[in-house]
Amino acid sequence: MKIVPLLLYIVSGVAYAVHFARRDPGVGRMATMALLVAAMAHTFVVGMQTMELHHIPFASLPTVVSTFVWLLALSYLYLEITTEERTMGVFILPIVVALQTLSVLSPGVENADPVLDSPWFWVHVASLLCAYASFALAGMLGLTYMLQFKEIKKKHLGYLYNRLPSLMTLDTMNSRAMTVGWVFLTIGVTVGVIWTAQARAVAPNDPNLRAMSLEDPKIFVAALTWVVYSFAIFARTRLGWTGRRAAWLAAVGFAIVLLNLLPIGYFVETSHTFQ
Amino acid sequence: MHVFLLGVSHQTAPIDVRERLDFSSRDVGAAVETLAARYSAGEAVVLSTCNRSEIYVASDDPERARRELIEFLGSYHQLPAEAFEAHVFVRADEEASRHLFRVAAGLDSLVVGEPQILGQVKDAFQVAAARQCAGPVLTRLFHTSFGVGKRVRSETALGEGAVSVGFAAVALARKIFGRLEGRGVLVVGAGEISTLTAQHLRAQGVGAITITSRTAAHAEALAAEVDGRAIPWTDMRGALAAADIVITATGSPRPILTRGDIEAVTGRRRSEPLFIIDIAVPRDVEAAVGEIEQVFLYNVDDLQAVVQENLSRRSSEIGRAEAIVAEEVERFSAWRRSRGAVPTVVALRQRFEQIRRAELQRLESKLGGLTPEARASVDEVTRLIVEKLLLAPTAQLKALPDEETQIAYTEAVNRLFELRDDTPVSPAGEEMDTERPNRTRS
Numbered sequence: 001m002k003i004v005p006l007l008l009y010i011v012s013g014v015a016y017a018v019h020f021a022r023r024d025p026g027v028g029r030m031a032t033m034a035l036l037v038a039a040m041a042h043t044f045v046v047g048m049q050t051m052e053l054h055h056i057p058f059a060s061l062p063t064v065v066s067t068f069v070w071l072l073a074l075s076y077l078y079l080e081i082t083t084e085e086r087t088m089g090v091f092i093l094p095i096v097v098a099l100q101t102l103s104v105l106s107p108g109v110e111n112a113d114p115v116l117d118s119p120w121f122w123v124h125v126a127s128l129l130c131a132y133a134s135f136a137l138a139g140m141l142g143l144t145y146m147l148q149f150k151e152i153k154k155k156h157l158g159y160l161y162n163r164l165p166s167l168m169t170l171d172t173m174n175s176r177a178m179t180v181g182w183v184f185l186t187i188g189v190t191v192g193v194i195w196t197a198q199a200r201a202v203a204p205n206d207p208n209l210r211a212m213s214l215e216d217p218k219i220f221v222a223a224l225t226w227v228v229y230s231f232a233i234f235a236r237t238r239l240g241w242t243g244r245r246a247a248w249l250a251a252v253g254f255a256i257v258l259l260n261l262l263p264i265g266y267f268v269e270t271s272h273t274f275q
Numbered sequence: 276m277h278v279f280l281l282g283v284s285h286q287t288a289p290i291d292v293r294e295r296l297d298f299s300s301r302d303v304g305a306a307v308e309t310l311a312a313r314y315s316a317g318e319a320v321v322l323s324t325c326n327r328s329e330i331y332v333a334s335d336d337p338e339r340a341r342r343e344l345i346e347f348l349g350s351y352h353q354l355p356a357e358a359f360e361a362h363v364f365v366r367a368d369e370e371a372s373r374h375l376f377r378v379a380a381g382l383d384s385l386v387v388g389e390p391q392i393l394g395q396v397k398d399a400f401q402v403a404a405a406r407q408c409a410g411p412v413l414t415r416l417f418h419t420s421f422g423v424g425k426r427v428r429s430e431t432a433l434g435e436g437a438v439s440v441g442f443a444a445v446a447l448a449r450k451i452f453g454r455l456e457g458r459g460v461l462v463v464g465a466g467e468i469s470t471l472t473a474q475h476l477r478a479q480g481v482g483a484i485t486i487t488s489r490t491a492a493h494a495e496a497l498a499a500e501v502d503g504r505a506i507p508w509t510d511m512r513g514a515l516a517a518a519d520i521v522i523t524a525t526g527s528p529r530p531i532l533t534r535g536d537i538e539a540v541t542g543r544r545r546s547e548p549l550f551i552i553d554i555a556v557p558r559d560v561e562a563a564v565g566e567i568e569q570v571f572l573y574n575v576d577d578l579q580a581v582v583q584e585n586l587s588r589r590s591s592e593i594g595r596a597e598a599i600v601a602e603e604v605e606r607f608s609a610w611r612r613s614r615g616a617v618p619t620v621v622a623l624r625q626r627f628e629q630i631r632r633a634e635l636q637r638l639e640s641k642l643g644g645l646t647p648e649a650r651a652s653v654d655e656v657t658r659l660i661v662e663k664l665l666l667a668p669t670a671q672l673k674a675l676p677d678e679e680t681q682i683a684y685t686e687a688v689n690r691l692f693e694l695r696d697d698t699p700v701s702p703a704g705e706e707m708d709t710e711r712p713n714r715t716r717s
Contacts, residue, residue: 148450152447152450152451152571153571155573155577155580155581157447157581157584158584161450162436165453166449166450166451166452166453167450167451167452167453167548168451168452168453168454169453172453239545240545240546240547241545241546242545242546242547243546243547243548243569244546244568244569245546246546
């Protein structure tokens with residue numbers, strides 16, 4: 001079932017690559033169409049899983065990755081449609097395909113802990129996933145900015161230079177993605193804090209809940225992420241850190257997000273869990 | 276009906292010959308009318324640009340057309356034939372269409388892939404069409420050429436990439452700043468290239484253009500041209516602060532902008548990029564300025580390198596463009612061949628119709644007693660028989676693979692059916708509708 005969106009993402013990815021290479025607008029439109037269809041199929045899959053589990057699928061590695069990919073695809077589509085800039089597709093789709101492949105191939109049993117049924121929890125996880133998806137985009141945009149900047153600075157006006165968007169466009173997209181991400185991150189973290197406080201009031205001796213402090217690696221890294229992006233937005237608006245500096249911050253933030261999503265989630269099984 | 280082309284271009288004639296044969300300064304429309312009326316051509320189009328003067332006609336006799344066109348050029352431009360005949364080139368049919376398609380695609384231009392020529396070809400055709408001098412053959416020829424121009428533009432990269440220093444600078448500005456609205460430009464030194472670049476930037480919608488020059492009059496002149504503002508030379512450094520794009524092109528033997536000058540400005544600009552185009556030789560801007568992080572400094576060598584790169588990329592697209600031209604030439608030739616069969620097909624159709632009517636007439640006495648519906652049926656049946664008989668031969672005659680076969684077959688049909696040579700056909704300008712059968716009058 002999860003394979004259908006994956007196949008469609010692959011088709012879309014190939015189309016974006018051809019569009020990038022040949023700058024053929026017809027192929028570009030096809031790529032967007034394919035991605036839209038893939039996103040719809042993925043929405044259907046997520047919907048089915050939600051009905052089955054009675055909550056958004058996020059409590060095992062394969063499902064959280066799949067939900068993340070779904071949000072990433074939607075965020076990218078939003079960015080592409082509002083800026084009318086298709087070139088980034090060739091960089092984003094490989095990530096989408098790689099992650100969705102990971103999701104399809106990895107084993108994992110969905111956690112059935114009743115605490116997961118709390119709506120606070122849904123909002124918490126959904127917000128964070130949205131945030132991470134936006135940050136992933138911002139990170140890619142930052143890297144692309146740095147690439148294009150180098151091409152122009154070094155006067156290598158070649159293959160990439162001709163196809164990548166202008167520095168200003170990349171910077172604007174970066175700013176947008178970062179701001180959206182920060183809003184969702186703030187919501188997600190705030191909700192998490194409120195929910196933990198509430199749950200603790202009800203079950204003060206639950207060891208899992210007690211462990212939810214800044215000592216928990218996942219929570220620590222999330223706080224660090226919030227600080228980094230808050231600084232990035234502050235620096236952009238107050239210090240004039242646009243362009244290359246903003247790009248660098250976006251890339252760093254993205255690296256931290258990846259850290260939180262995969263290695264910590266995969267390897268450090270005792271943190272932030274309900275088992 | 277053949278397509279015939281006679282002309283001079285930058286490939287065959289030096290400028291002094293070309294300028295004497297140029298039509299642009301005179302009324303091209305009148306020339307086309309004269310041609311179409313006086314000579315064996317019924318159709319004529321004149322294409323006249325600074326690099327070529329070409330006359331396209333549709334004619335039954337290419338040899339005669341050649342003589343007439345040489346005579347026309349001589350009398351129109353008041354020149355003896357010897358003055359230009361050696362520089363003239365002629366093409367007929369397939370080669371003529373290939374030439375026009377290559378021209379429309381930008382393959383015959385001085386700068387391969389240049390965009391103006393297609394517009395010029397379209398204009399030339401419009402002038403002829405407005406004077407009713409473009410008949411079916413040339414109309415089809417030129418419309419196909421517009422299609423070729425469009426195909427080459429969209430399917431190949433022949434027209435892509437800036438191939439002049441001014442355009443290259445503007446393309447770079449767009450890659451840095453995206454849209455140029457609201458961007459400030461400072462022009463230091465109002466020479467030829469800085470003027471061109473400023474004009475291109477203005478055309479792209481850039482914001483305020485400030486110009487300064489040691490000679491105030493030059494600055495004023497350029498300011499008027501590009502809707503900008505001229506300022507005194509002494510105010511130059513102050514004006515740097517508001518500029519996102521700086522163009523320098525003075526004759527100064529030493530740099531006029533140092534690293535210090537630019538650093539004073541970039542502090543206030545925070546991380547905003549600054550694009551400096553230094554066209555001057557010797558350079559106006561210290562090379563060290565390029566090391567400042569947010570400054571993009573391009574000198575004339577750098578821009579020339581971009582232009583060269585784009586030119587060579589265009590050359591590599593030539594093969595694909597030529598392939599498109601070859602495809603369309605073949606398609607046009609097939610159309611011309613099918614058209615060549617038209618008189619015979621028309622004559623055959625007329626002969627069959629003649630026979631049908633004659634026979635119906637002969638049987639008038641016997642048919643007189645029938646009801647009107649019955650008569651109509653008889654008329655209908657005979658008409659359908661004729662149509663069905665003609666269907667296959669018509670299609671076949673129009674689809675013959677080459678000129679010789681077509682001539683042989685139409686000859687054969689003429690002979691077999693005893694179609695006279697002077698069988699009435701429609702006037703040369705009218706496209707005969709041979710696809711649809713004659714409608715019954717009702």
